[in-house]
Amino acid sequence: MRLFLLTLVTMIAFAANSVLNRMGLAQTGLDPVLFGTVRLMAGAVMLAVLSFALRGGLPLKGDGRAIGVIALSLYIFGFSLAYTALDAGIGALVLFGMVQVTMFAGALWLGDRVPGLRWAGAVVAFVGLVWLLWPGGGVVLPPLQAGMMVLAGIGWGIYSLNGRRAGDALQATAANFVLAVPIGMGLTLLSGVSSLNPLGIVLAILSGAVTSGLGYALWYSILPRLGATRAAVAQVTVPVLAIAGGMLFLGEVPSLSFLLSVGVVLTGVVLSSLAR
Template identity: 60%
Template sequence: MKLFGLVVVIMVAFAANSVLNRAGVGGGQISPVAFGVIRLLAGAVTLAVLCGVLRGGLRFGGAGRLAGVAGLLIYIFGFSFAYVGLESGLGALILFGMVQVTMFAGSVMGGERPAPLRWIGAAVAFCGLAWLVWPQDGVSAGLLPSMFMLAAGFGWGVYSLAGKLSSDALQATAANFVLATPIAVVVLLGNGLGPMTFEGVALAIVSGAVTSGLGYALWYAVLPRLDGSVAAVAQLTVPVIAMAGGMLFLTEPLTMDFVIASALVLGGVALSVLGPRFFGGPR
């Protein structure tokens, strides 16, 4: 139950990142590159301080470091650029669909054999997302923003798989953020600051220090205790949580489509995660 509660907190943090990013970049408060760099910098500072206090210093070594840094950079910038042109719902479908594909593929390539019920549960959850976010009058997303979001999903999948190799979640997350930040600054210098308001900067700082830095440290802490397929399916709840947050904070209406899709997504996750345990199949 404690593990379940931690996963819930982490998924809410991930959903908050979507809301913060859409409010900043999608609202024209800050450029995608600036948002990504400030997000990384705020996370790096927060995590480095925590490592100094709790671990006596920061260590940059460890298994999966190169993959973690690369995956983090691809995710951060792909995510920011995608939400300039994508509708939030379709962007979430592309992102977490790609995450699921990446993590399932990585787990299988690493020797894991997900139980049949986990595949069925993942399919049910994905159908729920499709029901929720698929445009009624045809696909409206542009090709370039969609490619950015696919890249972000791949990056996040790689980052999550790399986290399973970590023996110290806080140190690994801090090292990833600190090492990725100088590379991100170079990208910023090459692209320029672009538009930037106080609100946009504040949103990026919160996203980096709280919902990214601390959220990802928790994610790395629980990942070694989760099968890669379970972690992939759990993340399919994030778009639903993000849309619920939009209803609460942006006064978006509650629709029957949302209710049906939420039941499918959460039911699919429950079947995938709990089904093998209750029905006695392989876990």
Template identity: 50%
Template structure:
């Protein structure tokens, strides 16, 4: 009889599916953001503020319905909410000047570099196979996202997206020690809301939100961000930090495919080849092949 997938390949299929669902939620954030901004339904700052507020409402209600409590006065909030605010602020402002593809490349490249660097410093250096997989995945991501025509990259926007990447990397690393994924995520959103709103609304610009803009931002905040981040905090303790860094490189690829399906964008050979490199690199870094012991 065939061995279970977890035994033969070193992968817990349930963990794999939950992680894949989380990556799809992250990619959905990009699709919803792009749809709202490109259609003129929302400005970037307004979308981000409503997104965080919606996450607060949904997550807080779920925590209290479960008869739980929000650990607001917890030292984890300094790093958790602080890094979430850093990510939200940098991400939102950077996309005022950066091309979407180039911004995603900077964001997830910085996330991976930061997480690999931190784990190496703390004594958990990635294996040669993980490094090779990461290099292949980054190569594929670069191939898909790097602009084909000459463009002028705004240095301030690039720096802000780099800051957003550092923020998300810290948020992911902190989540590995969060004892209650749902309550911790809700508390992070509550504490991050005033910081994010103040920073974004003081950057200037008029508040512009249509009914569809509010709807898209609420969906992004309450479902794909709030619930997606809570699920991420749940699976993080079961993933090696280096693995968590590499699997996130799938998000831009999923977002691009989602753009083809939901936004009518055109698929290309470049997209398919790049996606194959990214997914192949992730497989190399994540899978731990073991000898087949029996059938």
């Protein structure tokens, strides 16, 4: 039960990231690369302070650190660029659908044993994702932003797989954020800042410090107990939470086709969850 509750809190934090990013970009017009960089910086500060306070230091080296930093950067900036046009719920479904595909592929590559029922659930969930993304399927997605979210999903899937071998979850997450900040600053300088908004900065800080920094530290702490395939399945529940958040805070009204595709994805989630 404790693992279930911790996983639920983490999934809520992930969904909140979709809502906060969409609010920061669509409602305040903040530059997407700047949003991602501020998000990284806020997360790095929060996690570094906690790491020094609770662990007495912050070692930046570690097993798989380079992979973690690159994957985190791919996710953060693909995520921000995608939400310049995608609704919160649609973006979350594309993101975590790709996360599931990436983590299942990674689990097989790493030699994990996947039960047959979980395989069936993954296939059903993937069919729902294909239905959403298929041209003429009833949901019109901007190709560039959809592609950015696909890349973000691959990045987050690799980041999650890499997190299974992290030692101390807090220190590993803090080190990843701290080392990714120079990448963000470099991208910001190269792209330039097209728009700046104080409220957008506040939303980026909230997303970075709370729902990203603390949420990802919690995620790293429970990943070893979940395993790759169960972690992948759990994350596909995030779009439902993001849809609810988009309706409450952004006034987004999902189409019938989108809701049906979500239903197919969630059917796959249920099937996979039943596998022992």
